Amino acid sequence: MRTRENRVDAATAGTDLEHVLLSREQVAARIAELAAELDRDYADKDVLLVGVLKGAVMVMADLSRAMSIPLSMDFMAVSSYGSGTKSSGVVRILKDLDTDISGRHVLVVEDIIDSGLTLSWLLANLSSRGPASVKVCALLRKPDAAKVEVDVAYVGHDIPNEFVVGFGLDFADKYRNLDCVATLAPHVYS
Numbered sequence: 278m279r280t281r282e283n284r285v286d287a288a289t290a291g292t293d294l295e296h297v298l299l300s301r302e303q304v305a306a307r308i309a310e311l312a313a314e315l316d317r318d319y320a321d322k323d324v325l326l327v328g329v330l331k332g333a334v335m336v337m338a339d340l341s342r343a344m345s346i347p348l349s350m351d352f353m354a355v356s357s358y359g360s361g362t363k364s365s366g367v368v369r370i371l372k373d374l375d376t377d378i379s380g381r382h383v384l385v386v387e388d389i390i391d392s393g394l395t396l397s398w399l400l401a402n403l404s405s406r407g408p409a410s411v412k413v414c415a416l417l418r419k420p421d422a423a424k425v426e427v428d429v430a431y432v433g434h435d436i437p438n439e440f441v442v443g444f445g446l447d448f449a450d451k452y453r454n455l456d457c458v459a460t461l462a463p464h465v466y467s
């Protein structure tokens with residue numbers, strides 16, 4: 278049987294992780310704090326959470342369930358990393374919103390802000406659609422990796438400039454289902 282204690286090992290088939298930066302408990306605790314803050318800030322607003330697929334799927338699921346105000350959800354799928362560990366800088370929309378966001382209060386939910394290129398492009402794109410407001414909530418941010426400055430109202434954790442996986446974050450589309458945030462052992466890249 279898979280227990281809490283062995284879950285990381287089970288999900289990674291043993292030795293793929295190098296270092297766990299954030300445990301499942303640390304992530305859950307911070308998401309609960311962010312949800313409480315968002316509940317207060319959006320108490321009198323009809324908020325639309327926009328999850329950026331695929332990476333934001335876990336944050337979106339946990340954050341939205343930790344919030345208690347009425348809210349709506351929609352998703353966009355964009356990609357700039359492909360199968361590598363560096364942003365290509367070219368953002369492609371793979372799936373657009375179903376919702377007309379003009380006049381809406383939009384909260385973009387992201388797993389990570391790394392170079393900032395994806396978010397900077399996305400904010401320009403969403404702002405051109407005439408929303409009442411657009412803010413961002415990201416679980417992780419790498420301050421030392423920023424190539425463009427983006428205004429992020431809600432940040433879970435600032436982390437070092439290392440490639441990380443888990444909690445929605447992938448390497449070559451794997452490891453998204455890890456319940457912690459971790460770096461990968463060098464042999465995984467070779």
Ligand SMILES: O=P(O)(O)OC[C@H]1O[C@H](OP(=O)(O)OP(=O)(O)O)[C@H](O)[C@@H]1O
Pocket residue numbers: 329330331332333355356357358359364387388389390391392393394395396447
């Ligand atoms: O700040 P940046 O350097 O732009 O990196 C952050 C973006 O990169 C990742 O998405 P990716 O393009 O890998 O797609 P995915 O969410 O499907 O993994 C991540 O989910 C963010 O959206």
Ligand code: HPA
Pocket residue numbers: 358389391439440441442446447448
């Ligand atoms: O550190 C990262 N890991 C996985 N995907 C990412 N996309 C941007 N940065 C990262």
Ligand SMILES: [Mg+2]
Pocket residue numbers: 332358446447
């Ligand atoms: Mg990715």
